[in-house]
Amino acid sequence: MPSDQTRTAILAAAERLYADRGFGDVTLRDIVAEANVNLAAVNYHFGSKDELIAELFVTRSMALNRERLTQLKAAEEKGSGRADIADILRALVGPTLRGCLGPENQRSTPAQFMIRVSIEAVPAIRRIRNREIDHLRKFIAAMRRSLPDRNDVELYWGLHFALAMAQQTVRDSERLAKLSEGKCDVDDVDAVVERVVAVAVMGLTAGGVKEKTTRVAAALSTK
Numbered sequence: 001m002p003s004d005q006t007r008t009a010i011l012a013a014a015e016r017l018y019a020d021r022g023f024g025d026v027t028l029r030d031i032v033a034e035a036n037v038n039l040a041a042v043n044y045h046f047g048s049k050d051e052l053i054a055e056l057f058v059t060r061s062m063a064l065n066r067e068r069l070t071q072l073k074a075a076e077e078k079g080s081g082r083a084d085i086a087d088i089l090r091a092l093v094g095p096t097l098r099g100c101l102g103p104e105n106q107r108s109t110p111a112q113f114m115i116r117v118s119i120e121a122v123p124a125i126r127r128i129r130n131r132e133i134d135h136l137r138k139f140i141a142a143m144r145r146s147l148p149d150r151n152d153v154e155l156y157w158g159l160h161f162a163l164a165m166a167q168q169t170v171r172d173s174e175r176l177a178k179l180s181e182g183k184c185d186v187d188d189v190d191a192v193v194e195r196v197v198a199v200a201v202m203g204l205t206a207g208g209v210k211e212k213t214t215r216v217a218a219a220l221s222t223k
Contacts, residue, residue, distance in 0.1 A: 003045075006037055009036070009037060011055065013034035014052055015113050016034065016109055018056070019115075019116060022120055023116065023120050053122060054124045054128060056113065057125045057128060060110060061129075064096065071095065072092075072138065072139060075142075079146075082146060083145075085146045085147055085204060085205065088142050091139075092139055092162055092163065093163065093193065093196050093197065096114075096163075097166055097169065097192055097193050098193065099111060099114065100118075101169070101187070102187055102189045140155055143155045143204075150204065161200060165199065169196065174186075
């Protein structure tokens, strides 16, 4: 098998196995058997299991981040350089939710792989996530233009909470559906996106957040 085809086969096999069984239960021998290559090929192309996982994650996250930035750019163009905060947050969380939720997406290997990423703690992925934040800085800049009366701390927390809501929804969508006895329709992805955006906007635009935080901190310091 030509070298580039071997590399592609290894990546595809690894993604299928990780998506189906998780990161902890899959060995390199499982991957080489699935890809029909030898162990030396994995070592040659990737060096280690961690490097293989990292490459898969980088590939998927780069596509996600490109989609986020494409939607952010469209939102800012629509707003003549100052996008509505709801459109900014929609560009931030929409690609994640649309990529992982819904009957069709949930069955796809890329979606299952990214769901695994959100559930399982993998050091190689955590290092990348903590390092690759430049695209998020662009969202903060857009949020700053949209909400000039909010300080940076509030904006960072707002972005953090929006991402957390999206990731938690991806991780526990099945539990939410069971808890609500189907009343919360996690298959209506557009509605899920709008609900997450609405709550995130509410948190960012509600008055008195800073003052309330200050009062709480002052009260705790007197105890």
